Amino acid sequence: MSSVDISPRDKEVIRVLQDDFPLCEQPFKFLAAQIDMSEEEFIERVKKLSEQKKIRKMGAVLQHRNAGFTANALCAWYVPPERLDEIADKMSKHPAVSHCYDRNTAPNWNYNLYTMIHAKSRAECEQIINALAADCRLDQFQILYTTREWKKTSMRYFVDNQGESRDQ
Amino acid sequence: MTELSTFDRALLNLLQSSIPICSHPFAAMADQLGTDEQTVLNRLRELKSAGCLRRIGTFFDSNRLGYRGVLVALSVEPDAVESVATIINQIPGITHNYEREGNFNLWFTLLSPSSECEQDILDGIAALDGVNDMIRLRSNKKYKVNVQFKL
Structure with a gap:
């Protein structure tokens, strides 16, 4: 994964895109002007980055704690490896599941699938998890309720202080 | 709201x-x-x-930009959680840091431009006062990453 080729111009586009999206008539023109690029070129590069799936999405993330989702849990599951894809696909389809990743296990931690579950109460959260467990025939899992959010930020890519130099 | x-x-x-x-x-x-x-x-x-939107912006695939990610679980002495969390929060590549119930009570995600960089940061965290155990959980496949709520 370390040999990803991104041109210096694309890195500049990424650097300005990672700020809040401007709420104005021509947001790409506004961003392009910051790096002395034409709006047309900027839009072409953004389209290309999207096609290459380097950009996952441009859009909004709602403030879900404010949206009434107060019981949020990371649920760690043990899934038989040969059933991982099948079960992960099933869990991903559940509307209360916002994230679903596989992970390696550790000697003292035998869980290999992780789902973030968002619910309006702990009772509802447990109901969802028990239903998923029954549906997928799983009996080894841990519900890890979020008790405090210490940090939640967006990554800053291609900036100076991460042991990565800017473009040579 | x-x-x-x-x-x-x-x-x-x-x-x-x-x-x-x-x-x-x-x-x-x-x-x-x-x-x-x-x-x-x-x-x-x-x-x-009004605070209904956490963010309007662009979301990147960190792997496709050349970064490696890891989820790290720490077992921290209860009275050291705040000091450890405060130090962790200052590290730029650490984007999410949550306190959770259980023996592993502090969970964070780290994105780094290289494995050397990741190793340095995690060695530093493992050596902090109050940190008893650390597990590193790496993902091969992200099945779902979109936070979307049908309104």
Whole structure:
């Protein structure tokens, strides 16, 4: 994964895109002007980055704690490896599941699938998890309720202080 | 929280999926909603300042940008959680850091431009006072990463 080729111009586009999206008539023109690029070129590069799936999405993330989702849990599951894809696909389809990743296990931690579950109460959260467990025939899992959010930020890519130099 | 109208719900559902990549993206969204560009922009500014939106922005695939990610679980002495969390929060590549119930009570995600960089940061954290155990959980496959709520 370390040999990803991104041109210096694309890195500049990424650097300005990672700020809040401007709420104005021509947001790409506004961003392009910051790096002395034409709006047309900027839009072409953004389209290309999207096609290459380097950009996952441009859009909004709602403030879900404010949206009434107060019981949020990371649920760690043990899934038989040969059933991982099948079960992960099933869990991903559940509307209360916002994230679903596989992970390696550790000697003292035998869980290999992780789902973030968002619910309006702990009772509802447990109901969802028990239903998923029954549906997928799983009996080894841990519900890890979020008790405090210490940090939640967006990554800053291609900036100076991460042991990565800017473009040579 | 601001009471959401039917129009707001339609607008936010649309905005959650994707902003069109064109010269006037909010005009394109307005077309779909049967309204005009200014109405969309004004309402979005209001909803943003009312705190309904965590963020309007661009979300990148960190692996495809050359970064490696890891989820780390720490078992921390209860009275050291605050001091450890405070130090962790200052590290730029650490984007999420949550306290959770259980023996492993502090969970964070780290994105680094290289494995050497990741190793240095994690060695430093493992050596902090109050940190008893650390597990590193790496992902091969992200099945779902979109935080979307149908309104």
